Amino acid sequence: MSGGAAAAETYVHPYVPRDLELPGFVPNFLTIVDIVIPYATGSLLAVLLVWFFSGRCARVCKTDRLIMCWWIFTGLTHIVLEGYFVFSPEFYKKKTPCFLAEVWKEYSKGDSRYAARDSGIVTVEGITAVLEGPASLLAVYAIGAQKPYRYTLQFAVCLGQLYGCLVYFITAYLDGDNFSTNSYYYWVYFIGANSSWTVIPTLIAIRCWKNISAALSADKKKKAQ
């Protein structure tokens, strides 16, 4: 069936479980390559800009600059991609190729709870887009300006991301773990695409924990002198 089909025409959605009802569903216009290339290019541009400008900040080490690159990438993903999902309950009905709707039509093959508007998913994505997104961008600034709250802020966002991942995976497991079109989408989309948001926040959270503890130990010694 073509994209220009009449409004009355109904399409069969590719999602699992098969009995999921999505009246008005319209299939993807873009391929996965058409979706990934703009996302990767846009992200790479933002990352390169932050890498370049962070080089001009005094007292910001290379690890901090790399972490700033992560925060710009994750912050924009939270605000733009996940923000669109949260406030667009009917994305799967889009009759014209809207890039952000295409992202979620495609991703729903890995987790149909997105198209089904599962309340747990909408809640976690809402918290991520509205709170963690802007906080990630603030982290870029806080590191660059070496603000005293920089580790606390990063630690908070990392914990939010990790809590979100826990809710995401545990609810899927408890609800039967049957939301992927096939095992390819399960491993590449559901597991693969989310793995960065479990590994990287864990590493950054550990680093923040250590740096805060070191500062408090130093402060304690200073006061004891």
Added chain:
Amino acid sequence: MSGGAAAAETYVHPYVPRDLELPGFVPNFLTIVDIVIPYATGSLLAVLLVWFFSGRCARVCKTDRLIMCWWIFTGLTHIVLEGYFVFSPEFYKKKTPCFLAEVWKEYSKGDSRYAARDSGIVTVEGITAVLEGPASLLAVYAIGAQKPYRYTLQFAVCLGQLYGCLVYFITAYLDGDNFSTNSYYYWVYFIGANSSWTVIPTLIAIRCWKNISAALSADKKKKAQ
């Protein structure tokens, strides 16, 4: 109908929505007073013990001692009460007066998603009982021993509790906000019983944020000297 009814006898549950199916449901044996008194007494005892022993710790101020009392109370609530719920999916079928099952039979009048075993609720309660409960008890020790990680740990648990509350209330709203037997249970159980876990973690988190920032500022000045 009496508590000693035959196994085949069926009871009508008091929960909303009315079409919620709970085969094997057995009504409460204990009244709300029978439930609250042991919980309040046990909590008060634990709190008094911590208040007494924390008075013997050197360099622990009164605010810290009060916060230690909160951590013992919330830690035991998470581990004992919420831990029981997480690992007892059939609590509403208990045919004998088991105190912990009675707690959740009663609380389900404020939020039937507990009896219904909603996956979001089980997930949030699981994270709370398994991670935040032991971490709260560790916070009692960390404050008492003035460990350098004490603020980071408390901050982490507070954020976990706040994230849990957000998921708890937002999913209820998205799913129609119709899980209380009547407005009394809505305001006293659903809103009232949870309000401490939004207000107190917010206050402690702000205090931790400020103390960490102060230590990092002091550390920065020291390095700059």
